[in-house]
Amino acid sequence: MTEPVGTIVPDAGVWSARYVWVTVGAVALIFLAAIQSLAVTTVMPIVSADLDGEALYAVAFAGTLATSVIGMVAAGAWSDRSGPRGPLYASVALFVIGLVVAGFATTMPMLVAGRLVQGLGTGGQTVALYVVVARVYPSALHGRVFAAFSAAWVVPSLIGPFLAGAVTEYLHWRWVFLGVALLTVIAFAMVAVRLHGLPLHTDHPSGGGVAGRLACAVALALGALVLSLAGELGAWAGLAVAASLVVITLAARPLLPRRTLIAARGLPSVILMRGLIAGALFGAEIYVPYLLIADYDFSPTWAGLGLTAAALLWAAAAWVQGTFGDRIGNTRITLIGSALLFTALAAAATTAWAHLPPAALVAGWGLAGAGMGLMYPRLTVLTLAYSTPQNQGFNSSALSISDAIGASVAIAAMGLTFVALTGTGVGFPVVFLLAAGLSVLALIPGLRLGHAHEVSRRD
Template identity: 80%
Template sequence: MSSEATRASSIWDPAHIWVTIGAVALIFLAAMQSLAVTTVMPVVSDDLDGAALYAIAFSGTLATSVIGMVAVGAWSDRSGPVWPLTVSVGLFVAGLVVAGLAPTMDVLVVGRLVQGLGTGGQTVALYVVVARVFPPALHGRVFAAFSAAWVVPSLIGPFLAGAVAEYLHWRWVFLGVAALTVVAFAMVATRLWGMPLETQHPSSDPIGPRLACAVAVAVGALALSLAGELGQFAGLVVAASVLVITFAARPLLPRRTLTAGRGLPSVVLMRGLIAGSLFGAEIYVPYLLIDEYGFSPTWAGLGLTAAALAWAVAADLQGRFGDRIGNTRIAVIGTVLLCAATLSAAATAAWLLPPAVVIGGWALAGAGMGLMYPRLTVLTLAYSTPQNQGFNSSALSISDSVGSATSIAVMGLAFTALAGTDAGFPAVFVIAAALALLALVPGLRLGHAHEARP
């Protein structure tokens, strides 16, 4: 890294500003798309008669993202993040176009699978960009800016997506983001192509075995999502899928991750558990508001706004005061807030409490995630060296996606099994609360990696 970058005191100084703007813009659009799809998917499912594929439209994207993460992580460790980021953005845009033009739910799911390849790769490539471009003292502020990039999407994304679906067509939710992503990437690519981002000692670890494991994880997650359609064989498929995911994921993660080893393994494991809790449950919040309370897509989207705003505020506090608060306190406070949010949603669904309860309670989930999410990313880079930044970044994102995909699949199975009863929505949120509590186990074993103070 250049001496100029080392002396930098701000992510907005002339040496970094265009990389910061471009990277934040890509995160912004990914956030916009994520919030938008969560809002409009009930409408898409109804329009394309695809209720049976509702869960896989989310979990499938997360499953294939694992393949993108592994490939881009290894590629970045060998030759730098520029080409991996370019290809990832291309796949992300292609998937959005396919989904936006899809005539059936099956084709839309295919588009979502392609989009997942790009989403996973883009996330890892941007993490490596941060590690290679910004000095360690600025990492916390960069990831706080990434979290803050959810602020505007949280304010206008769900509402805008609902309005687009209601007054124009849901297809523009996909196609509009695709066009804007091309513009955002052009901004960051111009600067990155002129930077020396290759490491002096590139990794030579073989990629084939890890890529095969990533494919196995993705196939296992997809099979788990589809198990509910297999009738009497569903139980067997669920058990086999969980075993495949568990064993195939092990080489993709740091050693002792699944046993909550102290330090980086617990950082990676905790990320997967809290992601599974929040993202698994969050897709059912607008579903609950539309199905049980008669909200329009526009107003149901606003149910996610308070959480996203709280996430951004908490992320900024973490970026400024995270070292003072400490990793253990952040883990405890964050998981308690997440558990309280999911239990409030379960109570709302079980007893049909006023919708303000689930909307307000979901803000607690956002606050908890805003504290934990960027902190875990900072810790991952602090535990990393230039030779394994790509591997560790991909491991963090893999845990994120596998946790989310698996929990969405399990919640989808529970929701489908309880269809026609009043227990479907409460069951989903109770599963999320259990995952939040379980995250305390690795949360108390995060340790310290001498993370840089801003």
């Protein structure tokens, strides 16, 4: 007989016999989601050409992000009511179904439909895994689990584009989808076997209504989708952006903790900071390989390697946070992480403006990974530390929703700015400076994170 879930067992780590199958399976699910995300970016031009669907190229990406918000909210509400087992099972099933539909697609609309289903699963799976961590592992191990989740993105960052290209060249692009689907089933089995029979429910489940939250999630998804397509609407682009931002703001409020948008101290600032740093990094990151290709004549494969240093330093910093985060403290993590992210973005802007050697861009961008590796998992730990069994699902979904909102709004705004500055020679520097501004803005909530029961010392 094992000890009750969440009991602190002396000398038990995340890789101990008590937790190893859940840890391996959960990390594998994160790993495969990362592989799929990076691989699709590589093969989508080939897919759209093969299916004669260039017009739907952007929707294939935007649709997945949009529906992921719905999956996040549904999984969070379901987890708070009856535990994370059901939502995890359903989310993985939707993720696999979406991959299979995309893998067998004969038209671009069919592929986009698969990607929409896949988005539902991706969003729900992330939230459900966060709640699994909260219910299975003692709080002392949360930092190490999320450090492992962050590290699970490193190998995909290194091999994802290469692997996707090789699979497409020697097999077929369909196996980029179908292969991940098969491996996901295997990874899920590791988690399901260990979770079977464990009491993951709470004695006091949430009884709040979910219909309103789901309606907001659908509105938010539609707003994010329209925002991502605004650049293609010509003269209507400005109106589409304004309307989308209004819809996103109004729809997001019920999905986030109260007073999040005004950076109230504690959990609201944790959630807001996560969205701001996500927007800063992911909004700028897509322009790093673009700059290397456009201005330095790198091939797409070698341009992708420009992100390798950031991936490696992200994993290293995540390990530091997981091991020493309580000693470093939330304030110092915020200051160090934000400084590293700002320095990376300023270096990128300077490189683009002054046409410095590309090594300056690659080396500087590594600092962005280090900063995010410190901050990203720490904010997840804080979210769970501020949560109770009754709202772990809601808060976990709010964290993921903030990620999605921050990234989608930043990508759209920077994309519109970049297009408007085409031909001026300042598009790249301005985009990186906009992202640097977001990293500075993140200090407002970052210095208001407070402390929950994740630490025994105050910084």
